[in-house]
Amino acid sequence: MESMTVTIEKIVSGGYGFVRLSEEKVVFVPFSLPGEELEIALFDQKKNYAFGKILEIKKPSPQRIASLCPLFGTCGGCQFQMTDYPTQLIHKKFIIEESVRRIAKLDVPVNDPIPADNPFFYRNKGSFQVFGTQELGYCKPGTTVPFAIESCPIMEEAINAKIADFLQDPSERAKLAGMKALVIRSNNLGETINSTIKRDFFMEETAGLQFRVDVDTFFQVNRSIIPKWLEYIKTLILKHDNVGQGLLDLYSGVGTISQYLAPHFEQVVGIEVNKTLVDNGNKVPQINKIDNARFIVADASRFFDYGLKYDTVIINPPRKGISRGMVKTLSEAKPEVIIYSSCNPDTFSRDIRHLSESGYNIDEIQPFDMFPQTQHSEVVGVLYLK
Ligand SMILES: C[S@@+](CC[C@H](N)C(=O)[O-])C[C@H]1O[C@@H](n2cnc3c(N)ncnc32)[C@H](O)[C@@H]1O
Structure with a gap:
């Protein structure tokens, strides 16, 4: 893989750091911040653009922080955990x-x-892969290859507690047999429903209104x-x-x-x-x-x-x-x-x-x-x- 040292110019759509290499070619670098000097390896090269994988952070941004999630970077769900919340905005x-x-x-x-x-623990709906001996996980970015998780710091606490139930309680785990995917949803009372029970629903309250919400249909994910x-x-x-x-x-x-x-x-x-x-x-x-x-x-x-x-x-x-x-x-x-x-x-x-x-x-x-x-x-x- 071709490697090089670059300085990130700005963040663009998709949450990528952006570098212009020439009139004709630009590079998108996930998990990078403006001003950072990085050693990167180019991948997914196309005529006019490529992606860059960070090999070494030579000069970090003052806004770079340690991510809360140990799987940040492996998992494609979050793009901005390498920086504080005001900088994300x-x-x-x-x-x-x-x-x-x-x-x-x-x-x-x-x-x-x-x-x-x-900024964390806000999502009231999670969709997880079920694989192996009823492990729960997400897929690696751009692939169908799952990796295991035990919790996810953008999910509401009630969803993380339900993930723990599935992983630790053999009778709950048995309900995952034969399933390829699991949806867990939480409401304002901290109750959960999940897709091991078809067509399950609960009431959700927000903005002073009650809504009837099904396990696998649309509802806004950030109640607050x-x-x-x-x-x-x-x-x-x-x-x-x-x-x-x-x-x-x-x-x-x-x-x-x-x-x-x-x-x-x-x-x-x-x-x-x-x-x-x-x-x-x-x-x-x-x-x-x-x-x-x-x-x-x-x-x-x-x-x-x-x-x-x-x-x-x-x-x-x-x-x-x-x-x-x-x-x-x-x-x-x-x-x-x-x-x-x-x-x-x-x-x-x-x-x-x-x-x-x-x-x-x-x-x-x-x-x-x-x-x-x-x-x-x-x-x-x-x-x-x-
Ligand atoms: C972003 S959600 C918005 C839902 C709603 N406004 C809310 O705040 O809960 C988009 C909705 O569009 C619906 N939808 C998708 N294509 C549609 C179409 N062609 N005609 C009507 N509804 C559609 C989806 O089922 C989904 O419920």
Whole structure:
């Protein structure tokens, strides 16, 4: 393997340290920090880029710290444990600014990220490989080769306690026989459910609302930041005068966003493709004392078929973002306000560019650090009709 000494210039999308070797070639170095002088070995070489494995840290960054997890670097789950939490937020903001500048090509300010309450032990859902004699683990980055874990410092304590049960209690371990993967989920009461019991569910409380959550369907993974995220979205919407009639929540999941906003609208409709999420969404409005919200199983891009009038649309799609067809439908529907919340700043930037070309303005972008220690961020932008 070719090796060389480099100095890291900046952190880029994916959480990689970035070095430009020449006009034609750049290198991405995982687990590195700006200003660090490193001996690296190049791997996965392509014409215009390669990746670099750190062989020796010749000059460490003053922001480099010892990672909490002994498997950091072996495991692909976290990218930023080599630095303190405030520094992680600085790099996340920079990555988002670069996306907006490079992909959206818009001059929109990115605010400082809203931090998580807990930079560790925050995830309420873990997905683990089951292998060997019912070991639990993760896969090495970019491979299907599992390695064993006994706990994970980004999982809530209740999930780590349940992992210990599976590993130490023979009757629990026996339940893993024949399984290839295990999902464990925890709620605000510290209860857990796991995928050894099919279709198991529990109630989860956040932002003063109850949600019915299944073991293996979507729910936001960082409970403590949800109230701040929802309150920010609410404030953005209520700043606009012509809203309050209809709210359409596209990619609605169990209706986390729309149930929080329902008291401010006459009617609320969520559209979600997963039937289990829709069923769960429709079971709780009564518990939350909401009588104007309903959830429909459908592809989000078919929202016109429901013929309702909406002044406000929320979009919170999966990582791939929204299609050009969805942009076109939105630009024909012309809601006053579109709130776009995304866990992928790159597809978010692409989509806000298309929406801004279709008649919408955007004033600011607010990141929320829902995923500490990792390169991921949630970003929120409000688009309003020009
Ligand atoms: C990031 S989650 C957001 C869920 C919800 N807004 C929340 O906060 O819990 C994205 C959701 O989009 C749903 N989804 C994916 N493709 C879809 C489509 N084409 N139409 C409707 N929903 C879709 C997924 O099932 C998932 O629940």
